[in-house]
Amino acid sequence: MSSEVSPVLQPPRGHAAAIENLWALARTGRLPHGLFFQGPSGIGKYAAMEWLARGLLCQNGPGAPCGSCGPCKRLAVGNHPDVLRLDPVAEDQEEMTIFFIAERDDRPPTAYQGVSVEDFLSLRAGEGGWRIVLMRETERMNESAQNAFLKTLEEPSPNVLLAMECGRPGALLDTIRSRVVEVGLHALTEDDTRAVLAEHDIQPEEAALLARMGEGSPGRALDLREHGALLALESMAVAFRGKRPPAVLRAELFDVEGKFSGRTATAQKRSRVTEWLDLLVGILRDHERFLAGLPEERLPLGNWASAIPALPEALRRERLEHVLRARQDVGLNLAPETLLERALTAVAPPLAPSRSPSRR
Numbered sequence: 001m002s003s004e005v006s007p008v009l010q011p012p013r014g015h016a017a018a019i020e021n022l023w024a025l026a027r028t029g030r031l032p033h034g035l036f037f038q039g040p041s042g043i044g045k046y047a048a049m050e051w052l053a054r055g056l057l058c059q060n061g062p063g064a065p066c067g068s069c070g071p072c073k074r075l076a077v078g079n080h081p082d083v084l085r086l087d088p089v090a091e092d093q094e095e096m097t098i099f100f101i102a103e104r105d106d107r108p109p110t111a112y113q114g115v116s117v118e119d120f121l122s123l124r125a126g127e128g129g130w131r132i133v134l135m136r137e138t139e140r141m142n143e144s145a146q147n148a149f150l151k152t153l154e155e156p157s158p159n160v161l162l163a164m165e166c167g168r169p170g171a172l173l174d175t176i177r178s179r180v181v182e183v184g185l186h187a188l189t190e191d192d193t194r195a196v197l198a199e200h201d202i203q204p205e206e207a208a209l210l211a212r213m214g215e216g217s218p219g220r221a222l223d224l225r226e227h228g229a230l231l232a233l234e235s236m237a238v239a240f241r242g243k244r245p246p247a248v249l250r251a252e253l254f255d256v257e258g259k260f261s262g263r264t265a266t267a268q269k270r271s272r273v274t275e276w277l278d279l280l281v282g283i284l285r286d287h288e289r290f291l292a293g294l295p296e297e298r299l300p301l302g303n304w305a306s307a308i309p310a311l312p313e314a315l316r317r318e319r320l321e322h323v324l325r326a327r328q329d330v331g332l333n334l335a336p337e338t339l340l341e342r343a344l345t346a347v348a349p350p351l352a353p354s355r356s357p358s359r360r
């Protein structure tokens, strides 16, 4: 599978100004050779890096890419010789290993088979300008890859740009972070998120709900859609009111149509249950905000909070702890079905007859 390269020529929504600044630095020869794009996941950091690269390589650049020159056309179809995209997601690699960075003779057949950073940089610029490496999700870089990459960062060549993107900066060695300049990108506004969803042909009503749930991350909103989260939320809201038994709801939630990551059926079930439990925690958090006085229309998950019975604080805390524990246990070797049912049971209201005397 090749990296996602969009032929559409438009600045990444919400990040155009940040990239303009970088082009301005390039025009005066002050663009750092190592850039580290940071910010919440799913906000378009990788797309922003791609946009930066296009504007650097455009014949009329550095600046907004013209879209019609030779380099722009080659970039749009992903075969410009001076850009190397390292995308472990597209390569289906859990880890960014040493093989992404350096040439090694002992490369197993399951490892990354593409061009390494070292190899790419040993070539001269095909078109005489910048040579650019775009690295996605560098939190996946393991330690030996990081150490090898550090060497590259320490010996910068002129006109080389190493741009990396990471949603979890703590996963990177301090020695790497001290040699790159951070570019902080922010979550999008709700309007911008909705606009991105509209570009994916999502109808306005659904886009509005998803944008709210995505909290400024169109990527997250799209994931939620792919998982069938809107339908799942309805089943979960029922769980809080005790209208249907947890076992029935659990089955319903497994029937919700959705695509989940994972190589095996069990791994996919685990991703599914992780998502549902995250949503369940989200509902509980929303409910707390609602009780604290936040208007329902400002809660990320939608208008569920007022329909949830308000229990005394100690019971609410207990409920949250049960769900969080189930969420934590997804990492253990327990049946995902059991964990989900456990959590759904925990959020069901205490039985009416026994409630008043014993719980008060």
Ligand SMILES: [Zn+2]
Residues within 6 Å of the ligand: 057, 058, 059, 060, 065, 066, 067, 068, 069, 070, 071, 072
């Ligand atoms: Zn151009």
